[in-house]
Amino acid sequence: MSVLTTRLDFLSDVLQDFCTLHNLEFLSADDLLYDPSNELTDYQRDWLYAYCSTWDTITVDTFKSNQEL
Secondary structure, three states: OHHHHHHHHHHHHHHHHHHHOOOOOOOOOOOOOOHHOOOOHHHHHHHHHHHHHHHHHHHHHHHHHHHHO
């Protein structure tokens, strides 16, 4: 299993825990953010934005690391 897969699997588990804790349907963070039927609190919205940013950072950093090999 690649490092990227392991990290993204971990992040998926974190998102699932967040959704369970906040009684949200387990969807992608983007889907949760941009579905107008979701009435998110400011905290939930901020957390999901940070989650998306973390996801993007990990995928870009891993891609750059693989390019250097």
